[in-house]
Amino acid sequence: MSIVVNLTYNIMAILRFKALVEVTRREPIKTEAPSKNVSDYFGLNVFDLHKMEHYLSKEAFNVVRKAIDEGKSLTRQEANQVAIGLKAWALERGATHFTHWFHPLTDGTAEKHDGFIEMGDKGHVVESFSGEVLVQSEPDASSFPSGGIRNTFEARGYTAWDVSSPVFIVGTTLCIPTIFVSYTGEALDYKAPLLKALSKLDKAAVDVCQYFDKDVTKVIATLGCEQEYFLVDEALYYARPDLVLAERTLMGHQSAKDQQLSDHYFGSIPERVMCFIEDFECEAYKLGIPVKTRHNEVAPNQFECAPIHEEVNLAVDHNQLLMDVMKRIARRHNFRVLFHEKPFAGINGSGKHNNWSMATNTGVNLLSPGKNPKSNLQFLTFLVNVIKAVHDSNELIRASVMNESNSYRLGGHEAPPAIISVFLGTYLSKMLDDVVRKVTEAKMTPAQKTELKLGIGKIPEILLDNTDRNRTSPFAFTGNRFEFRAVGSSANCGGSMIVLNAAVAHQLEKFKKEVDKIIARGRNKDEAIFQVIKKYILESKNVLFEGDNYSKEWHAEAEKRKLCNIAGVPESLKCYLTPESKEVLIASGIFSEKELEGRMEVEFEKFTKKVQIEARVLGDLAINHIVPTGINYMTSLLENVKAIKEVFGEKDFERLAGARKELIITISDHISMIKKLVNDMIEARKKANVIENSFDKAIVYEKDVKPYLDEIRNHIDKLELIADNEIWPLPKYRELLFTR
Ligand code: ADP
Ligand code: MG
Numbered sequence: 001m002s003i004v005v006n007l008t009y010n011i012m013a014i015l016r017f018k019a020l021v022e023v024t025r026r027e028p029i030k031t032e033a034p035s036k037n038v039s040d041y042f043g044l045n046v047f048d049l050h051k052m053e054h055y056l057s058k059e060a061f062n063v064v065r066k067a068i069d070e071g072k073s074l075t076r077q078e079a080n081q082v083a084i085g086l087k088a089w090a091l092e093r094g095a096t097h098f099t100h101w102f103h104p105l106t107d108g109t110a111e112k113h114d115g116f117i118e119m120g121d122k123g124h125v126v127e128s129f130s131g132e133v134l135v136q137s138e139p140d141a142s143s144f145p146s147g148g149i150r151n152t153f154e155a156r157g158y159t160a161w162d163v164s165s166p167v168f169i170v171g172t173t174l175c176i177p178t179i180f181v182s183y184t185g186e187a188l189d190y191k192a193p194l195l196k197a198l199s200k201l202d203k204a205a206v207d208v209c210q211y212f213d214k215d216v217t218k219v220i221a222t223l224g225c226e227q228e229y230f231l232v233d234e235a236l237y238y239a240r241p242d243l244v245l246a247e248r249t250l251m252g253h254q255s256a257k258d259q260q261l262s263d264h265y266f267g268s269i270p271e272r273v274m275c276f277i278e279d280f281e282c283e284a285y286k287l288g289i290p291v292k293t294r295h296n297e298v299a300p301n302q303f304e305c306a307p308i309h310e311e312v313n314l315a316v317d318h319n320q321l322l323m324d325v326m327k328r329i330a331r332r333h334n335f336r337v338l339f340h341e342k343p344f345a346g347i348n349g350s351g352k353h354n355n356w357s358m359a360t361n362t363g364v365n366l367l368s369p370g371k372n373p374k375s376n377l378q379f380l381t382f383l384v385n386v387i388k389a390v391h392d393s394n395e396l397i398r399a400s401v402m403n404e405s406n407s408y409r410l411g412g413h414e415a416p417p418a419i420i421s422v423f424l425g426t427y428l429s430k431m432l433d434d435v436v437r438k439v440t441e442a443k444m445t446p447a448q449k450t451e452l453k454l455g456i457g458k459i460p461e462i463l464l465d466n467t468d469r470n471r472t473s474p475f476a477f478t479g480n481r482f483e484f485r486a487v488g489s490s491a492n493c494g495g496s497m498i499v500l501n502a503a504v505a506h507q508l509e510k511f512k513k514e515v516d517k518i519i520a521r522g523r524n525k526d527e528a529i530f531q532v533i534k535k536y537i538l539e540s541k542n543v544l545f546e547g548d549n550y551s552k553e554w555h556a557e558a559e560k561r562k563l564c565n566i567a568g569v570p571e572s573l574k575c576y577l578t579p580e581s582k583e584v585l586i587a588s589g590i591f592s593e594k595e596l597e598g599r600m601e602v603e604f605e606k607f608t609k610k611v612q613i614e615a616r617v618l619g620d621l622a623i624n625h626i627v628p629t630g631i632n633y634m635t636s637l638l639e640n641v642k643a644i645k646e647v648f649g650e651k652d653f654e655r656l657a658g659a660r661k662e663l664i665i666t667i668s669d670h671i672s673m674i675k676k677l678v679n680d681m682i683e684a685r686k687k688a689n690v691i692e693n694s695f696d697k698a699i700v701y702e703k704d705v706k707p708y709l710d711e712i713r714n715h716i717d718k719l720e721l722i723a724d725n726e727i728w729p730l731p732k733y734r735e736l737l738f739t740r
Helices: 003-009 011-025 049-055 058-070 076-092 131-135 191-209 234-238 241-246 271-286 312-332 373-392 394-399 426-438 446-457 494-520 525-539 552-560 569-577 579-585 593-648 653-689 694-722 733-738
Strands: 097-101 113-115 117-119 125-127 157-161 168-170 173-182 219-233 291-296 302-307 335-338 352-360 475-477 482-484
Touching: 011 219, 011 234, 049 058, 049 076, 058 076, 076 131, 131 157, 173 191, 191 219, 191 312, 191 352, 191 373, 191 494, 219 234, 219 312, 219 494, 234 241, 234 335, 241 593, 271 291, 271 302, 271 312, 271 335, 302 312, 312 335, 312 494, 352 494, 373 394, 373 426, 373 446, 373 494, 373 525, 394 494, 394 569, 394 579, 426 446, 426 525, 446 525, 494 525, 494 579, 569 579, 569 593, 569 694, 579 593, 593 653, 593 694, 653 694
Parallel strands: 097 173
Antiparallel strands: 097 113, 117 125, 157 173, 168 173, 219 302, 219 335, 219 352, 291 302, 352 482, 475 482
16 A cells, blocks of 8 residues: 555545644744733723713713613614714724624624715715614524524514613724614514513512612622633644534544643643733723633633623623634634534533622622621522522523533533532531521511521621532532533523523512512511521422532432433423423513524524534545545555465464454444444434424434434544554544644
8 A cells, every 4th residue: 555545545634744733833923912001901992981971972971871871772863972972983993884793593693894984975985873873773684593583574683782781893893782683573682681681680689689778779680701612723623624614523532641630720821822812811801801810721722711790791792702802813823712512522521600690789799798697688588589599490590501512511520410409508508507497487586586697697708718619510609609600611691691680580579579478467577588588498408409410329319309300402492481481581571472482493493403514514524534544544454464465375374464354344344334324314314304393303303313423423433543543534632632
């Protein structure tokens, strides 16, 4: 077998080696920040309140401020006034175009740019920007997923300015954050329902805060999302069609060494990576995104960044924007960022830990223990209500993080399981037990009440440092917030934030009603609150779990506790449509029935399409790359065996060629199996594709198509282990994970 044959048959192998050579020659690419101090340029490309004050008339400034505070929209006339100042700022910053920037039900954001130019009177071109185009636009949105809400013949959707999220400039484009709704008013994005859920939470939480502090008039939910990601060198990335098309490796034998030694976690950040991080952080600062933390994650070539928490709507926008910035900046450094939840089998996947809490206009974090019994009763109230919400809306909260890509990560031995439980830590668990024991049904004596309050009053402020960390919990209390860890790294956190905030809002409303009822029966306020809290603790006990969430015992225990653990993605998603979920999402007015059903259609279709894409990519790679490589290697072995016979004759043949013959058989078996399984998978797809109903189709894709992905991969990975490294067509795990 001559090398020439190898080369002609293995153009991909050449690409692989070329990529490896390229990577070894890479140098770190340093870029200069506009200033050493971030505070000098933070928000440079954002039309924030400071700039508004400078560029807007006093009148316009006050109008916008009021609109932001009260969550209202602007009239055309008011918008026109704002547009004048905004245009002046944007032109000064070099913008030539503007766009309404929105979050359709895909995984990314959408934008359609329009130039500022208009034809002037005498055929001149002038820069123009009006209030009309600032507040509303009507993109032809027929190609965005809507779940059948918008017929293609009525393709118009419109976008409307979300005043609460500031306008920003990327490159030369002025970006206006907007909601996206259909012509008939149904939401087609994440932002519109998120804003509704947040406003529900605001109202419900303020009502409850009124028991404790009359000065509270506004409650915002806060979010800080830790974003995990992988980096892969661009040259290697291009040599892996599965990464390019499916964003995860569909084949690849585990590297002999990967994360066993935990030597990557918190290790020193490689220089080339550091240059990339500094560069994207700088861009993020200019966009007003307060990224603060960076570190190596557990898996090789896996990293994390986390911003300072912000109001949820803004934090969601910023996270989407940050992912976009990272993808763009990575290319400058010859990297590709992988946000997929499980780009590599056998090692850790990536999540997006959603740190979430609520804060009042009086500067109080409602999930932070206070300094005195009164504020601690408030803390306890909100803590227990969140637990109760996670208990009652368990299936729904779980559904909000379920999707095709996250399904490869959840339940693995590195990520939260797909069972949603709450971790509190020993101190708080004990305190809740105390409350249950000490609060009595009968009217409490003053002494009992004092004792209880004293107990609560002692919750230490240093709880933050005290909380024993349980890294295995999907929903953990971490001292002054909950950390919702089951959210996938590629997700728009709008999806899970809609559900969490809606569930807590719904719960707080119920709480208020129950407490008021007891007060109406003549009990005092604190006692009424204690009564309801006790009842909630007892009712939501099942959702509390302090142990190892990865353990087998927990799965058995969770089953006994009847906690939701549906294995399938489409079936999990269906929990959005249970009567309980509808009460949280529809009765509250966050979604209409039609919107929610449309959204589910979109999710089912997304699931099917993603599996379909993976199946096609794997099929193509298996047949066009792997099988020929296997045959190639087999042929060279066969020639070798023939030559042995020619040279040595029958006498020593078995001794000399026996092992080779076995290898030939093993390779041949794998090739036959790969071919057969790919054919079977195609047949399974054909059958699934004719199913009309999107849910049924997703189910069949999950049950009858998805399992082939693993089966086929298994044979390919075994083949990789025995085939000649020189002709293997795709970069191997060790190359993808250890070269940078
Ligand atoms: P960890 O130790 O959990 O990895 P990190 O420092 O990586 O923590 O991230 C913690 C995140 O929690 C940050 O984004 C931080 O801003 C956020 N956070 C802190 N307090 C709150 C809060 N009150 N509400 C929401 N998020 C918060
Ligand atoms: Mg972290």
